[in-house]
Amino acid sequence: MLDSAGTALVGLMVTEAWTQARNGVVALWRRLRPADADAVERDLDEARGELVEAREEGEAGAQTERELAGEWQRRLLRVLRDDPAAAEELQQLLDAARGTLPPESAPGGVQLQARAEGSARIYQAGRDMRVQG
Template sequence: MLDEAGTALVTLMVTAAWEQAREGVVAVWRRIRPGQAGSVEGELEEARAELVQAEQDGEADQVRRELATEWQARLRRVLRDEPEAAAELQRILDDARGAVADTAGPSVRMRARAEGHGRVFQAGRDIHLSGGQA
């Protein structure tokens, strides 16, 4: 579980289940290290804002990897103080991922770039082109 907790947390940052995940992680932190819970909550929000900006800038993959590594290490350190909390953290992340799966519909993300006299045709499903110039 710990091997993927950081990745799961970062993945949830840009979903509808983010608040649920963040609140759960902060609650675990508050119980284990109460003095750090407020700053961790703020740092989670900063990480989320960084990832949202990276998605807009087309740099999401790199930022996602960096944040996952960072939060993986942080989660490992806090769970060292209370290893029994690993199951609770797993449940929190699983519940949040389940909430995303329940509400997620089909998703299509496309990018295209044409230069010169190039043309781009994109469709989320079927595309029909007839004779003549498109």
């Protein structure tokens, strides 16, 4: 779980579940590191704005998303070092936020199906795809 918490958090930034996820993370910070909670709240809002803007620019969005996921992964790991038991709380709040989304819009919730016959080829991607011949 901890190795994907940053990715899950950043993935939720562009969904309808963002407010719930953000509030849960800030509440966790308020409990574990109260002096940093207001700054984390601002940083989360700035990160979301940065991601939304980057996604509007297309290709840059994927790079920004990876960078933000790495940044938040490190921050979450540092705060959870103070209270390893809070990892379960973080998992629950991220799962709860994802659970409010329809399956097709949840981060990582893309479902693809394909059927090929004969010598047909199928290329599928839940996000960006580059096919070189």
